[in-house]
Amino acid sequence: MLIATAIGIAISRDLLSVVMLSSIYGLLSANFFVTMDAVDVAFTEAAVGAGISPLLMFATIAIVGRYEKLPHRRVLSALLLVMITGALLIVATLDMPAFGAADAPVQQHVAPRYIQQSGEEIGIPNIVTSVLASYRGFDTFGEVVVVFTAGIGVLSLLMLAEGKSAKPVAEHLLKASHHKILRIVSKALVAPILLFALYVQFHGDYGPGGGFQAGVIFAAAIIVYAMLFGLDAARQAINQTVVRVMAALGVLIYGSVGLVSMLNGGNFLDYSVLAKDPLHGQHYGIIVIELGVGITVAAVMVLIYFSFAGRLIDRRGANE
Amino acid sequence: MSEMLLTHYNYWVVMVLMMIGFYIVIAQGNLVKKLVGLNIFQTSVFIMYISAGKVRGGSAPILDDAVTIYSNPLPHVLILTAIVVGIATTALGLALVIRIREAYGSAEEQEIQEQNQC
């Protein structure tokens, strides 16, 4: 089914349906991840692949235009190239270990150690979280910085021309005041979503979840609000400067945990020294770090959405 | 050969997906479409990692007394962060597309190249 969807995406020329299909594609791949036991990954893919990324693409399409204009070019040569590469790759897979084999090289290296010892060393049941935040904490720090940088990039690309063409826009469209039912329902939903995001954030030690997922869910709640009550209302509710500061603050929290552990005589991001009992130290470290990750991801997602939507409105204002 | 088919089908699915994404990226002119293709490519890599980490009969890597075999948690960690970074970079790409469209009045590769040659 994944393949069928992908082919559909390749064939269709209406960008709207392309995006719709890509959202279905996200849902499908998340399903696949669940059957493959990767619950944390499915969680993230659920929030990102099915929710945020189609929305952003939609916003872009609303700005850029809906249809592809030109016929596909170089189709034959491209197909040929793709076929050859694909064939080579498939030949290469013949040497790969069989699917699901427990003795494949991937399973031999560090994974057994994580599975057998993380329970005693870190003391939290979710191995993914302990690997993410503790064993590979430095990597994750890098990822958070990348997300932060991407946020800055989007801001600097889209905020440049802001205010230049800000004319009043058709009020009723922006605020969607004619969607009474939608507004009431989503008003009722925003608070539970935020609460659920916090649950995901702090329950990440015990079940699937953690900072990345919680951040995305949190941002989704705010995006719903912005969609139905107008961008201005959302900007009033959540001050944009505060969001920007928050994005940086999350990274700062993460980094400073590392520094504190250095001051206490350990290595960078070595939480065992944070408390007398190394287990407690690990717990504190992971909770604080997940918090940092969550804050940064949520803030960056909200910022990205705001700047896209702001662009949309600016452009509309310029048209009128 | 049929044995191969049963044990390696996951890789082949990944390859087909990857090639579809690749095809979209090189053969199509629209920049948004190219980004979607890139996303498909990306997802195929995710699926590759995750299916490599699956252990037959294993269960999700969350410690529980009743479970003895777990799937490999390491690929999960890598892909989890990769997804979030992926969406961030996609957003960056879309922002670039918007700027390009504003500068050239088009999001089609060919038209942009024609304008550049003038």
Next chain:
Amino acid sequence: MDILTVISGVLLAIGSFLLLSGGVGVLRFPDVYSRMHAAGVTDTMGAVVILLALMLLAGWSLVLAKLIMIMLFLLITGPTASHALGNAAWKSGLQPLTDKSNGR
């Protein structure tokens, strides 16, 4: 065999049937509105029935609470989404297929 398992099995069967009929409806009906009818009604009902069956399997635990939450969310969001969809389709000027316009 436990009576709860039997009941949940029956509920699962009903749910599957509802979903299947909804799927056939979405595939076969002639226009957006009738398709929406097929999908919206069976979606909500089938989902609720299946979740009820799962609740019977779960017994008293955190899982039960989560299932109830899912059910509530689906009950709230499903009809709302259908409403919004129908509203938008109508606003965009799409006419439902009536007897008069049948021979298009």
Next chain:
Amino acid sequence: MLTVTTITLLVVMAMALSRAFVGPTVFDRILAANMFGTKTVLLIAVIGFLFGRPEFLDIAIVYALINFIGVIGMLRLIEYLEAEKADAAEDEH
């Protein structure tokens, strides 16, 4: 019975997918996407029970929420596009 339900869900998902392919209007596609989302929620819940680890229903909750958000977002932006089209038509007059 759980297995039967899983298979049914997969079949229905395939149906929705084909509707999303064919669907003459945008709304058909959104409808299919929405239906697909509901099916995904159910599938994840059922699979959790099937594999005997039903603790992972959190994912299903997230789906139920995100799916709704996605549909609403798509509809809003389509409304936006329609308004733009109407504006353009007015300009031509």
